[in-house]
Amino acid sequence: MSAPLNRLLEHVLEGEPPLGDEVDAVFRRAARLRRRRTQAVLLAGAGTAGLIVVLGYVLTATLLDAPPATISSGPSTPAGVAAVPPPPVPSGASAPGPAPGPASDGVLKVIGPLVKGRELRVEPASQRKGDGWREYGLTDAQGRSRGTVQVAVFDVRRKWCFPVAADPEACARADRASGLEFVRYDDVSDPDRQVRQTLARRLDGDRVLAVQVAGEPGVGARRGKPGLTGAQVEQVATDERVFDAFDVDENCDDGCPAFRTPVK
Amino acid sequence: MSGDNDTALREFVTSRLPQLRRSAFLMCGDWRMATELTRATLARTVADSRRGVVADADVYAYADLMEACRRRNRRREHVFVASPGAAGVEAESILLLDALHKLTPRCRAVLVLRHWDGFDVPATGAMLDLDEEQVAAYEKAGLAALEKLLGESEAAMAG
Numbered sequence: 001m002s003a004p005l006n007r008l009l010e011h012v013l014e015g016e017p018p019l020g021d022e023v024d025a026v027f028r029r030a031a032r033l034r035r036r037r038t039q040a041v042l043l044a045g046a047g048t049a050g051l052i053v054v055l056g057y058v059l060t061a062t063l064l065d066a067p068p069a070t071i072s073s074g075p076s077t078p079a080g081v082a083a084v085p086p087p088p089v090p091s092g093a094s095a096p097g098p099a100p101g102p103a104s105d106g107v108l109k110v111i112g113p114l115v116k117g118r119e120l121r122v123e124p125a126s127q128r129k130g131d132g133w134r135e136y137g138l139t140d141a142q143g144r145s146r147g148t149v150q151v152a153v154f155d156v157r158r159k160w161c162f163p164v165a166a167d168p169e170a171c172a173r174a175d176r177a178s179g180l181e182f183v184r185y186d187d188v189s190d191p192d193r194q195v196r197q198t199l200a201r202r203l204d205g206d207r208v209l210a211v212q213v214a215g216e217p218g219v220g221a222r223r224g225k226p227g228l229t230g231a232q233v234e235q236v237a238t239d240e241r242v243f244d245a246f247d248v249d250e251n252c253d254d255g256c257p258a259f260r261t262p263v264k
Numbered sequence: 265m266s267g268d269n270d271t272a273l274r275e276f277v278t279s280r281l282p283q284l285r286r287s288a289f290l291m292c293g294d295w296r297m298a299t300e301l302t303r304a305t306l307a308r309t310v311a312d313s314r315r316g317v318v319a320d321a322d323v324y325a326y327a328d329l330m331e332a333c334r335r336r337n338r339r340r341e342h343v344f345v346a347s348p349g350a351a352g353v354e355a356e357s358i359l360l361l362d363a364l365h366k367l368t369p370r371c372r373a374v375l376v377l378r379h380w381d382g383f384d385v386p387a388t389g390a391m392l393d394l395d396e397e398q399v400a401a402y403e404k405a406g407l408a409a410l411e412k413l414l415g416e417s418e419a420a421m422a423g
Contacts, residue, residue, distance in 0.1 A: 005379045005410070012357040013286050017295050022285075022303060026277050029307035034314070 106245025107134050107151050114232050120146055132252035134245075138227040146227050147215040151242060152252035154208045154263045162199055165261055179203055180238050185261040186230045191221035195260045196230045198237035210252075211237040212259050273313055276321055277306050283381065284329055290376045291333035291369075293361055301336060305329040326377065327391040334369045363413035370394075371406035378403055 108122065115122055119141055126137025126148075133152035140146050161171030162183040174181035182200035197212040213233050215224035228236070236242055281302060288298035288305075305328045309321055318324045364372055370392065377388045378399075389399045 005375070005407070008356075008360050009290060009380050012360055013289065014357065016286065016289075017299075019282060019285075022281055022299065023274065023278050026281070026303050026306040027274070027310060029303055030310035030314075033307055033311045037311070 105134070106241050108136065110236055110239050110242050110245075111136065111149055111151075111228070114228055114236070115149075118227060120227050122149075130252075130255045132246060132250040133256050135257055144223070145216045146223070147213065147217075149227065149236075150210075150212045150214070150257040150259070151236070152210045152256055152259070152263075153243070153246045153250055154210065155251045156201070156206055156208050156263065158206060160201075160206075160208065162201075163261055163264065174201075176203075177238050178240075182234060182238055184230055184234055186233075187260055188225075192219075192224060193217045194221075194224055194226055196226045196228065196233045197260055198230075198234045199261065199263060200237040202243065207243070208263050209237055209243055210259050210263055211242070212257070214260075269314070273310050277310065280322070280325060281306060284325060287326070287376050287381055288329055288333060290361075290364065290380060291330065291372060292336060293365055297336065301329060301332045305332060323387065323390050326381070326383075327393070330373045330377070330392060334373070359414065359417045363410055363417060366413055367406050367409055371402050371409070374399055374402040375406045375410065 108127075112122060115138060120138045123137040123139045123145075126135075126139075128135045132154070133150065135151075136149045138146040138149065162174050162181075164170040164172045165185065165187075172183045174183050176182075180200050180202055182198055185197040185199065186195070188194040188196070194215040195212060196214075197210065199208055199210050201208045211233050213226040213228045215226045217224065226233075284305065285295075285298050285302040288301045289295055292298055292301065305325055308328055309318060309325045312318050312324070313321060364375070367375070373392055374388060374394075377383045377391060378385070383391070385396045385399045385403075388394070389396050392399070394402070
């Protein structure tokens, strides 16, 4: 059957069409095939790279969003609120530097909501800090400067007393609230330099906290008003979280902001 | 080196294309489809040869072509399509093609490779991924079926 089948098949193929330029068509198709394969490889590579980038981003974002370790801020802290201690300042580091970010800045956590409630905001670029002090610039909705908030902590002697502006030898009578004593020193008599200040001291410690909110100088009485009210300044000064925002070794000495009522 | 390789590939394509196309026609019964399948097979052979992944171009090309024909023409019924402008095809040729396409695709492939292309049993087995015993069995069964089908067709025509 083999030989006859071979011969029979030859007859079947009669009427075969001419080849034409089939050889060139084969090579053109091979070139297209090669291009498609190259594109497929490149696309697969780009897809893999994109996938790695996305996974990296997701992992990084997840890890960075993890809450930092917190400690209790003490008995006077409201339930559910935890304070984050500020990063330790190297000894002797008194030169001003950029302030820590909101996530790690305990002072900013306290003043931020108060400032926002008065339709102001803390200008990130204006934040400065040093050994024992922090400073925050305020701006309004139009981006105009609305003065500063300055917070500092001082080591004082056991017999230190709250000063009286008019009499350097006298001691002011302090108010008390939840383990603290404090005195408000507001001076808005000068329309070009309005200041609200509160000094506070823990009853069982030798450290004094000074909070001063000054309006923008030289812009008139209205725009020169301090960014916080006197009561709000007092609220900041008597908030334990602000005390705890400073390291125990910090003391406002070199580069310390000038307070209207200095702590001596 | 690349130029020499391209020259060799062009010689390969030029020499194998007619025979491959005839084999494809015997497998699918349509000259246009046979031309298309042959072109695609040889294009893959050329592209893969340039990548250096083809050990034996003949085995690679025939194996690819037979697989392509099998995928393209799974139906057992056959429609013979002559080339455009071709002269009248003899009735015996149509009967043979019809009988050939009543076989299973694998049976048909064994008969085409063995009796038209003239490959031996091991080469046919390599192209169809069969061992030698299977090739022999398919060949025997295919020839018997073909002989029977042709006999029946001739009897019908005579009657």
